[in-house]
Amino acid sequence: MSIEVISPGMLTTVQDLGRYGYGPLGVSPAGAADPVALRFGNRSVGNPLNAAALEMTLLGGAFTFPEGTVVALTGAEFDASIPLWTPVHLDPGATVKVGGSKTGARCYLCVRGGIQAPRFLGSASTHILTGLGGRHIRRGDKLQIEANAISDPIQLSRPDYLRKNLRVTRGPQNFGEDALLTFCSSTYIVTDDSNRMGLRLQGPAIEAPHGGQMISEGVSLGAIQIPSGGQPIILFVDQQTTGGYPKLANVITADLPSVGQLRPRDEIQFELIDARTARRLLRERTLP
Amino acid sequence: MRFIEASDQSLLVEFEGGISLETHHQVVRLLRALEAHAFAGVRNLHPAYCSILVVFDPLITEPEQLEDQIRAIDIEHAALPAPRTVEIPVHYDGPDLSDVAAYHGITPQRVAEMHSSAIYTVYFLGFVPGFAYMGGLPEAIATPRRESPRKQVPAGSVGIAGTQTGVYPFATPGGWQLIGRTTLDMFRPDRPEMNLLSIGDQVRFIPA
Numbered sequence: 001m002s003i004e005v006i007s008p009g010m011l012t013t014v015q016d017l018g019r020y021g022y023g024p025l026g027v028s029p030a031g032a033a034d035p036v037a038l039r040f041g042n043r044s045v046g047n048p049l050n051a052a053a054l055e056m057t058l059l060g061g062a063f064t065f066p067e068g069t070v071v072a073l074t075g076a077e078f079d080a081s082i083p084l085w086t087p088v089h090l091d092p093g094a095t096v097k098v099g100g101s102k103t104g105a106r107c108y109l110c111v112r113g114g115i116q117a118p119r120f121l122g123s124a125s126t127h128i129l130t131g132l133g134g135r136h137i138r139r140g141d142k143l144q145i146e147a148n149a150i151s152d153p154i155q156l157s158r159p160d161y162l163r164k165n166l167r168v169t170r171g172p173q174n175f176g177e178d179a180l181l182t183f184c185s186s187t188y189i190v191t192d193d194s195n196r197m198g199l200r201l202q203g204p205a206i207e208a209p210h211g212g213q214m215i216s217e218g219v220s221l222g223a224i225q226i227p228s229g230g231q232p233i234i235l236f237v238d239q240q241t242t243g244g245y246p247k248l249a250n251v252i253t254a255d256l257p258s259v260g261q262l263r264p265r266d267e268i269q270f271e272l273i274d275a276r277t278a279r280r281l282l283r284e285r286t287l288p
Numbered sequence: 289m290r291f292i293e294a295s296d297q298s299l300l301v302e303f304e305g306g307i308s309l310e311t312h313h314q315v316v317r318l319l320r321a322l323e324a325h326a327f328a329g330v331r332n333l334h335p336a337y338c339s340i341l342v343v344f345d346p347l348i349t350e351p352e353q354l355e356d357q358i359r360a361i362d363i364e365h366a367a368l369p370a371p372r373t374v375e376i377p378v379h380y381d382g383p384d385l386s387d388v389a390a391y392h393g394i395t396p397q398r399v400a401e402m403h404s405s406a407i408y409t410v411y412f413l414g415f416v417p418g419f420a421y422m423g424g425l426p427e428a429i430a431t432p433r434r435e436s437p438r439k440q441v442p443a444g445s446v447g448i449a450g451t452q453t454g455v456y457p458f459a460t461p462g463g464w465q466l467i468g469r470t471t472l473d474m475f476r477p478d479r480p481e482m483n484l485l486s487i488g489d490q491v492r493f494i495p496a
Contacts, residue, residue: 023334023343024319025483026413120477130416130458132477172294215307216414216421218334218341220298242336242414242421250295253346278296279346 001067001113001145005137006095009061014115014134015108016052018237019123023218028239030125030133033106033196033260036161036287037075041110043288044072044087046151051114052124054137056107058263060098061137063109068092069145070112070153076104076162076261087153104162104261112153116144127238128196156288163258164268169275171223171247173214179206183224183248183270188232190266196238199262205230208246216244222251222259224270234259252278254285289363291355294341297331299351301358302339307423311338312411316488317366318358327357335412335487337421371409372489376455377496378404378446382466388431388448399467402426403446403493408453410489418457418475420485425451437463444469446493453493457483470496 017038018031032038032055039049054063060078065071068090073080079099082088084107090096098107117124117135126134135143170180188203208226219225223235225245234251235243236259249270251259262268292300301318305311319335322342329349334341344354380400389396408422415421430451438461441447445456447464456462457474474484485491 020331020343021333022417023332023341024323024413024487025417026415026419027417029332129460132417169293169296172292172300215337217300217302217336217339218294218298218414220295220341220343222295240415241334242412247294250298253295253297275293275296275351279350282296282346 001069003111003115003143003145004064004066005139005141005143006062006064008137008139008141009056009098010059011057012061012137013055013126013128014052014117014137015055015125016123017050018125019121019133022121023241026241027121028127028237028241029221030127030238031123032108033237034075034108034257036159036257038108038110039288040085040156040159041072041074041108044154044156045070045110045112046149046153047110047112047114048148048150049288051110051148052117052134053108053110053115056098056109058105059100060107062095062097064093064095065090066093068094071096072110073098073107074110075107077102078107085158086155101263105263106260111145112149114146114148116146129238159286161257161285162261163255164266166255166258166268166270167252167273167278167281168224168249168270169252169273169278171249173209173246173248175206175209175246175248179248180272182206183232184272187267187269190262190264190268192264194264196236198236198239199234199259201232201234206232206248212246214244214246216242219243219247220250222256223247224249224251252281254278254281289359293351297346298341298343299354300339300341305338307337309409312409313368314363315340315412317363317368318361319487320369321361321363321366325357325361327354330354334414336414337411369488373492374485374489375492375494376470376472378468378470378493379496380468382446382468384434384465385467388429388465388467391431392429399429400495402429403448403453403467404495408491410485410487410491412487413483413485416458416460418483418485420454422453422491423451425453427451431465433463434465437461441466442469444471446470
């Protein structure tokens, strides 16, 4: 069982739910930028939730399935030759074409059985900067499909989880209440200089304490760091594992999939909540 | 030890004392103890100069519970593994070598002699897989980072920044002053021990 890549799209990589536990080696988790979409897609084609799929960015590709199979396309609203958020049976030789995104940044093409790609530290996720794990999809690639399906395809109801108003908790450095107030009462714009390592924002500058000087420490996914110049950066899935810029706040875990759907020129706001509430929101969300 | 909630899924455990060998030993002891205990819900550990970021699954554990578990560890008596010594051959021909020499008013050869005369300690790995932050650079050649980072630093480049030194394992952006290069692979996923250097190692650079 295989897939032929007719066109790869703008940036298409293999991703699963990422690799955890290798921080002491400097290895970041990587994994799907919108893990909710990946989980729904995998579940609807009968895969384990962690099966590897194709993550497309802003402009999708075209893929032919010589033997046919069942696929599901989930994530942001992309123009596509198949409907989103539903399992689709493909006849042998069928081609799935994915165009541009109408809202959001990324979609996932989940294939029944899962996509085969080199595993690094237990995960087929692609770390783009180092090329470790997974696969960066090119025109003419031929991908193999694994046989890891565990259940029948199923129609799930489409989840409603994406936000432009991101909830954050306080970061580990103390910036003072004025900085947090500025940050949470302003609109920030996602700049073109944003990728899976981090999203650079543009808006009212934030002043870092002690002139921004601090000793490097471990950084969490979704940390909002303030470099010199005061324009915030949201650290994301391909992040470096440690960093020396102070961190004002951190996007809550329940809203991280929304970060994966932000695209350049999106306008976003932030709302401060406490960590206990953030964990309650995570427990209350519905996932397959 | 100080505990700070860095996010809803991470707890920063911080030691007092700034960047020092003593603090580093505390970090290594706690890291090894955390790896040995494998507390339920701990997903990742990010050690650094004087802290460890403990990433956890909030559906399995809570920061209060982790704090209690970590406080109960007898860190002072936890094992400190004997350090290995690793030698790294270096060609001292980096693009910033003459700038570094000029900054200190010495010859490039003297920079190389001083860099290769010290014994360094790997404080932690971070930034990208296999990048070892090493302390122990002689003050006489300590140099600030470049004013603007390079977009691409070749893999194997040996750099200095402040009183740190390090070797870039991959071609990545980087702002350190590049004084040389090594042909050793700092990180190879097809090797049993992928990273050449580990936290706590002693390192010597040998002029090649």
